[in-house]
Amino acid sequence: MKSTIIHIIFILLVGLSSINPVSAQDKVIRQLRSSLLLQTDSAGYTDVLNQLGMQYHLSNADSCFWYAVKARAIATRQQDKRGLAGALNNLSIFFSLKDNQKQAIEYGFKALELYRELNDQPNICQVLMNQSVFHIYEGMKPESDQYLYQAMNLGKSLMQDSIYSLVLINFAIRYEDDSTRRDSVKWAMAKSKEIIRKYPGSRDIYYIHAFEADEWMKEGEGAKAVQRIHELADDALKKGLIVVAIDLLDHIDMYKQRGYPADAIPAKEKAFAIGISAGFLNMMLPTVMGLYRHYSKRNNEAKKDYYGKALLEVVRQRLKLRSSNHMNYLDYFLKEQELNEWQLSNQVQEQRIARTNIKRKSRQQLIGFLVGFLLLIGGFTLARYRSYKNLRRQEEMLREMNDAISEKNQQLSVHDDFKNKLIAILARDFREPLNDIIRVSALFRNKDMDQASMQQIVDEAVISSRKTLVIFDNILRWIRSQLSGFVYSPAPCNLLLSFQQAMTATGHQPIALHVPPGLLLAGDQEMLSFVNRSLLHCAAVLSAGAGNIEVTAIEDELVSVVITSEAAAFTPAMATHLFEYREGDDLSVTLVICKDFMDKMGGQIRADVAGQQLKLEYRLPVFGESGHN
Structure with a gap:
């Protein structure tokens, strides 16, 4: 399942980025930077910033983030919905690359809302597919399926059907191993292949050929499938398609997992080498882990040390990412919108005062009436404004109180359930040991017992006490597992x-x-x-x-x-x-x-x-x- 998810993510990012081969990427970036100086309006400038962010997301995620934030700030000030949607989409991809799928889903959903307001059907289809990938990676399969089906339905009506081809490929890879959908999967790949013929040089053709190789492997032609995958990966590398090549090489390991005796280690090492050269260390965790385990079992200390250090670096980066608190730029954006609304209100007030001054100069006889009228309106407006603010403040306080009461009720319910369980387990597990101890203690009153009987009673008391201590330890362990801060370590x-x-x-x-x-x-x-x-x-x-x-x-x-x-x-x-x-x-x-x-x-x-x-x-x-x- 994890392998399939990685395939889908690679296809998604390649599909959304529309990037030239890596060998030409620097040239494209230089051209985009030069075009920034030629832009005469903010909309064009924002669009170029978003293109730069998209270009950078496969080579330098931090640069992608920087351009996305800058484009978002300009689009917000200029109320440019299209530029803002592109910036939020780049932020969504950035957080997905940083393994923060929740933040990626949040930004992707906001971008989807803006594209829907603009009725931008191609980008709506792309973001729906993107959301499907983020949700499946987060373990939310029902939501992921809904987004994928929406993208499929929308893709049928698109004039730019290359996007629909990418959606079909994602659908086929998602359900490739589902025997109940074999006909649907074959139809999707055939339809995608038909569409790709209109677009020579498209990267989607690699995934179509890889799917055909998977079918060969299922039909017993494993050697032919492995050879085809290597040919596709080498061709992708020649054209600078690093991500595509890594994804293709992962098929070799998938074949081995399905029972074909393929040597997946050279393919993994090759994928790791080209991934490191392109700066994708953070995405190579399964590959590094597999290589480390392989060479650990074979006592190859040199390679074990090499891949062990790489594995340590990947884990360190992920722990650092998960322990850091990312700023919620969506909330910041909403606050900026509110500030802009206040600024607009101030401008309206200034214009009203200017018009009043002009009228006062031209109509001196009505100045008294106008001043009185304005004061009356101002007082009424202020009173209504204060009333409105007080009402909002009271509603906010009431909502916070209700939330606090609801949270406390939930806590009380959990605690009550916890106490019931604890009392029940105490009643059941301690009844028998305590009865044994009481019975043994009562026997001590019999002064006519011999030494052997006395020793037997002492042994029984020891056994009952040990049972009680064992039960105590078990219950204390369960109590600790229910408390916050408990960390399970196998x-x-x-x-x-x-x-x-x-x-x-x-x-x-x-x-x-x-x-x-x-x-x-x-x-x-x-x-x-x-x-x-x-x-x-x-x-x-x-x-x-x-x-x-x-x-x-x-x-x-x-x-x-x-x-x-x-x-x-x-x-x-x-x-x-x-x-x-x-x-x-x-x-x-x-x-x-x-x-x-x-x-x-x-x-x-x-x-x-x-x-x-x-x-x-x-x-x-x-x-x-x-x-x-």
């Missing part, structure tokens, strides 16, 4: 040892463990122990002591842990809602906490019924592979 967890400890703590009917020794999961030890103990307890309670309980661990991409028990009265409908909170049910509170823990560890948990057997299953990654990425 660690190796011995699955077999965890279940053995859980069996000791539960003490239910026989439990059969089918867990490979030494199997380590990536998770939190306390959370995993709590989940194992609670699921065993749940299986024992629901089975009512009938039959054995089996625990099975199956290792695939993730480790699936299945706890099976007899539950004749349990239905599939009940299994569907097993991990939901039910008021008055202590067991449901424990299972809800189990689901909370699995969510925090990045795992999955569910229940299923097959015949008279209840299966409780959770999935976690293996430590040492995806568990600590």
Whole structure:
């Protein structure tokens, strides 16, 4: 999925930029800079600034940002909607390159509104496609699909159908692996290829040929597909299309992931080398990570050190970006608009005073009446203005109070739910250990006990105390996980040892463990122990002591842990809602906490019924592979 998203982003940026090959880019930039001096109006000047920002976004994101902000400032002062839309679109692309998709979506949406006011259909189509990419990268697939479908519908009616070709390519790549859309994907690529014939030299043809190579690979012609991809990448490099070449080389790794025995390392190294030369280090994280892991497994210290340093630099840049607070230029723009409105109001007032002075000079006999009338109007206007300001201030205060009350209500609801869960788990988990301690303490009153009986009672007290401490530790861990500031850090967890400890703590009917020794999961030890103990307890309670309980661990991409028990009265409908909170049910509170823990560890948990057997299953990654990425 991540690979597909990267493909779409590269196609989008190349499509929007309309850039010449990199070898000619400096010439284009010099020409644009020279044309700045020849512009006689602000609209033309703003348009050239936006073109410069678009030219720079593939080679120097900071320069793209600088030109976009400058163009936005001029367009705002001159009320140039088209220039402002172009500047906001450049800002949207800049923040996407900086991995700040939320800010990119915000600026892109504002640019879309302006283009819609201007009824600029081609740019509306482009920004809709752009928003689709930003939303899919942010994990908002339904919204992304809506934007993509809007772009598809609008692209059909465009006279400049090269934009529609790019939308079709994005659609095909998005749903390339969806078997239910095979016919739609083939139609989209065929239609795009038909359109591209009208535009010789278009970059879109590379992605069409790459899609055809993907189809060869699916049909079993892997060698032919790999050779075609290399030919396309080399041709793109010759023409200076760095981004296109990087995107094409990524297909080799995709083929390997789909089972074809292709050597993806040379392609990755080549993509990394040309990406570094073009200044795309921040976008090379998956490539650098794959190379580092490859050479780490083969103990190639030289290349491991080289790619390790590159990986460290990428992570450092991303952490620096995420920790910095970007100024919300959209809010700043709105404040500037408000200031401009006040300035316009002041100009109107000045013109009114000037007209009054002219009338006063020409009509001296009416000066008294005019002054009185103006004072009356001024007083009435001031009174109405103050009333209006007071009303707005009261509305603002009321809205802030309502927001504060709503937020506090939400906090109270969360805290109340937290307390209910805590009380329920205390009531269930501490009842049995405390009863054991009370029973053992009562036995101490019997003075006729011998030394062996006394030692047995002491041992029972120690065991009960240890159970209580373990439960205390688990509950304290859950409480800490609910508080703000909690950071989950996966660690190796011995699955077999965890279940053995859980069996000791539960003490239910026989439990059969089918867990490979030494199997380590990536998770939190306390959370995993709590989940194992609670699921065993749940299986024992629901089975009512009938039959054995089996625990099975199956290792695939993730480790699936299945706890099976007899539950004749349990239905599939009940299994569907097993991990939901039910008021008055202590067991449901424990299972809800189990689901909370699995969510925090990045795992999955569910229940299923097959015949008279209840299966409780959770999935976690293996430590040492995806568990600590």
